[in-house]
Amino acid sequence: MSEFDLIDRFFNRPSLRSPLGVGDDCALLQPAPGMQLAVSSDMLVEGRHFLSTVDPFRLGHKALAVNLSDLAACGARPLAFTLALAMPRAEAKWLEPFSRGLLALADAHGCELVGGDTTRGPLNICITVFGEVSQGQALLRSGARAGDDLYVSGTLGDARLALEVFRGTLSVPAPVFDAARLRMEQPLPRVALGQSLLGIASAAIDISDGLLGDLRHILRQSNVGVRLDTAAACGLMACTRPEAPGGAFALDGERQLEYVLAGGDDYEFAFTAPPARRDAVQAAAAQAGTPVTRIGRIEAEPGLRLVDATGERLERHYTAFDHFA
């Protein structure tokens, strides 16, 4: 299979947005008048971001999902993406499900593959995604103000639980593992939520490197601090809830706290909004079909303060995820 056969067979589709289609070296994009183009780029490396045994369909989905999540957190509507793919071999049995998973998610969000590159090399997937957002409306990290509420979307910590089972540090019943593994391998980017929070949230970020690690970017860029209710946060772990498959799983409390606060690989948002906008936040969440939970309050004093259900300070130190630490 040649490079161009490969593109034609697995990645070429009728073009809507790009006048040139996939396979040209250059794609042309046209944001609507008054719109800014939002751009995000993420690279997934085998053994680092995914296991070599992962289902290629799920991997194709995830490669785009992690990029859409970054785009979504600034409130942009997805338009198009490029895919640069290095592979040791061009094998249909891998490319077929990979492209199917990738393009199914792309179709679900009307996000068109407009170009890229394929080459031989250690498996590496680099996607750059483009979206549009009204000029000056994008959700930034710098807009949080003292008094704002802190929210998190969806659920947190289950992807880390699945990773620890793979690592062998934890053993859980099969239904718990299967649900957690799906969260890790096929995350749903919060595309609708980002757009519905435009004009309501004061700051937002994708927390894929862990809640506390990514929250620090909002605190630093907004020059504020936060008081975070760990009891509310702990309730965010899906597998510990009564409605989980197989019922609530009782995880050790310290592990639960760590997975929720610093687990990583959760493609959810942390965002802030003024208390006067609580109803608007809940309406936006309902419109997007994504639950959001209030877990803290922004304060003028810089720093991160964890408190328990009674308001007592907790001292915990987690290592933020860092590729080069």
Add this chain to the structure above:
Amino acid sequence: MSEFDLIDRFFNRPSLRSPLGVGDDCALLQPAPGMQLAVSSDMLVEGRHFLSTVDPFRLGHKALAVNLSDLAACGARPLAFTLALAMPRAEAKWLEPFSRGLLALADAHGCELVGGDTTRGPLNICITVFGEVSQGQALLRSGARAGDDLYVSGTLGDARLALEVFRGTLSVPAPVFDAARLRMEQPLPRVALGQSLLGIASAAIDISDGLLGDLRHILRQSNVGVRLDTAAACGLMACTRPEAPGGAFALDGERQLEYVLAGGDDYEFAFTAPPARRDAVQAAAAQAGTPVTRIGRIEAEPGLRLVDATGERLERHYTAFDHFA
């Protein structure tokens, strides 16, 4: 060195075009009214696109140059780029010259680093570059017409000569090798030429996969053929010219023909223009400071016809560069 230290130290600079700067997960771009955004993505893998021993400064330059070349061939003006970088280790002694080479070329073209990703993994450099071009004006592959002249920019085949010296199939004097190696390791993208050919050229393509291989895309997408003067093409090899460092190097004629027609790694353009625009083509080339040479003529009959200086047909078959052949 942490991931964020690394970004701050080597890649963060005052931002002009992106309101968010490097380090945010999402960059915002604003094409001017009436302009389309041109997008190109290329991935460079160690051992495949460059040798592990290459000077990191030159590698940084080349990683951006190969992307700018694709953008230039459609006539776009560079605006910005993202860099996704996988490395086995974060080492200042490599990152310092790499970022210097990368950003020096970026500055020379007013092309701003607006975002990206860094991760641990086998060395892999994925750049996505953005430029703008007036709506409907981009140079495409589909515009060549029977009767048009075929041109090539700059010189061809010297990068392949350097590669063959590295491979040990050829031995050349040191000044010949040094000049050819510079062409291979630090190519100059023809950014000014692309823009000056807007409204003059009927079709254009970057011929980095080899002249004949890439020319085929123009022929197929324009539904035409070409008669190519191999004698004119052979004169394009810089090291065989009297003005070359150390004087004209006499290369075996068949090798010379192969390196020029199918050498690869030449970041030059093949482009077509009507004979009535010959003066305009030369004026555009002079304005861009890039010589261009007429080497053939587009014909209605599909296919590629090589002829020698006397007009006799030559039969040669070269393997086009293909990462998965």
